[in-house]
Amino acid sequence: MDYWEDLGGIPAASGPSVVTIGNFDGVHRGHREVLSTVVKEAKKRGARSVVITFDPHPALVHRPEAAPNQIMGLSDKKKFIEEVGVDALLVLPYTLEFSKLTAEEFVTRYIAEPLKACAVVVGHDVRFGRDNEGDFRRMQELGEQLGFDVIGIDDFGEDRRCSSTWVREALADGEVEAAAEILGRPHRMVGEVIHGAARGRELGFPTANLSPESTGFIPADGVYAGWLIDEANRKWPAAISVGSNPTFEGVPRQVEAHVIDRKDSGVEDFNLYGQRVVVEFVQRLRPMVAYRGIEALVEQITEDVERTREVLLSGQ
Structure with a gap:
């Protein structure tokens, strides 16, 4: 083109x-x-x-x-x-x-x-x-x-005309599956992976943090099952967090993706820092909530990862 x-x-x-x-x-x-x-x-x-x-x-x-x-x-x-x-x-x-x-x-x-x-x-x-x-x-x-x-x-759509406004409404409510129906594909964001506070790594769940300059509508706060596509066009299953992480004080709103099962992938040098990646949202798993203590948070993240695996990989 x-x-x-x-x-x-x-x-x-x-x-x-x-x-x-x-x-x-x-x-x-x-x-x-x-x-x-x-x-x-x-x-x-x-x-x-x-x-x-x-x-x-x-x-x-x-x-x-x-x-x-x-x-x-x-x-x-x-x-x-x-x-x-x-x-x-x-x-x-x-x-x-x-x-x-x-x-x-x-x-x-x-x-x-x-x-x-x-x-x-x-x-x-x-x-x-x-x-x-x-x-x-x-x-x-x-x-x-x-x-x-x-x-x-003529307008395209059955019950309602397909429109960008409708997509934004769905994403603002965290309804990424509904947005995907209108778009004809999963909604995505694109941006550079930057260094964060490394809290995920400390908890055993390292994340790829998207730069604030990333493009794409940020869906409602919550945890999502989705995909991360790196610069080599490799598609990784990921648990995606959107929000300010209320368990910790003073954390700005951000989008971060934890690639699951990467240790079993055979890829030794898994370093996404500085890469321009794509994050696709497939399904919202839960809203963003605060947890009393690190142990409860780790338990919930473990459950999020398992549910992400079920959503993305159960049919493969």
């Missing part, structure tokens, strides 16, 4: 293109329905499939104090868009100046002219341009004016 960070990266001979626009945070099942339509339509027309998205999310520019936490970082967004088979991704820097473009200016400058769009695929609830003045009908009018077809996509 070609990756363009501004209009200057688009080859002069590029086109024709079938284009879609959106934030695509999470690249959930509904998003993939749109992306798949773009890919199929482009192949049918002998054109290039192109996705336009924005960085940062517009809400972070207009109302940063109320902007939703992002489900995934830009690198994951690129990864999952590419997996659908899209030919090119254009990431436009979103600024206040950019937001002042009228609907016509945006479509002309960023879709019709540089990408030579022959078709635009959007949901019927699409909004674009200054103050969200553009809607589906306006896109159709601009298509007639600028020479491209407009293909509308």
Whole structure:
């Protein structure tokens, strides 16, 4: 997949293109329905499939104090868009100046002219341009004016429309299994493993602590069964802790993963410090609670590890 960070990266001979626009945070099942339509339509027309998205999310520019936490970082967004088979991704820097473009200016400058769009695929609830003045009908009018077809996509989902908001709600409640249903895959975070207080190691359960700069929506506090994927693309079963660990005072909120059964893996040099790893959340085991004394905590962690093993490895 070609990756363009501004209009200057688009080859002069590029086109024709079938284009879609959106934030695509999470690249959930509904998003993939749109992306798949773009890919199929482009192949049918002998054109290039192109996705336009924005960085940062517009809400972070207009109302940063109320902007939703992002489900995934830009690198994951690129990864999952590419997996659908899209030919090119254009990431436009979103600024206040950019937001002042009228609907016509945006479509002309960023879709019709540089990408030579022959078709635009959007949901019927699409909004674009200054103050969200553009809607589906306006896109159709601009298509007639600028020479491209407009293909509308209905909402995807059964009882409720698939949406990034729905994913965030599920994750905020710790319902990672429900989030996975909407996403079509386990929710994940990506970040560098850093040194922590080493309490887990002292208790006999060393953990990989994710950097505060890690990307991905942090689910509700609690203990989860999941996977850790290292830089060598090795997938390790892990008990994942999210929270401030109320058994100890003064511990900031953090995400840490204890890889289970690693001593039986045959890997001698198991050092994750400094690695950029992926942590996938499969099932929430329990909420985060405080324990009276180290012995009770160790007993509970031992149980968490056993339940993690059952959840992840029982069918293997």
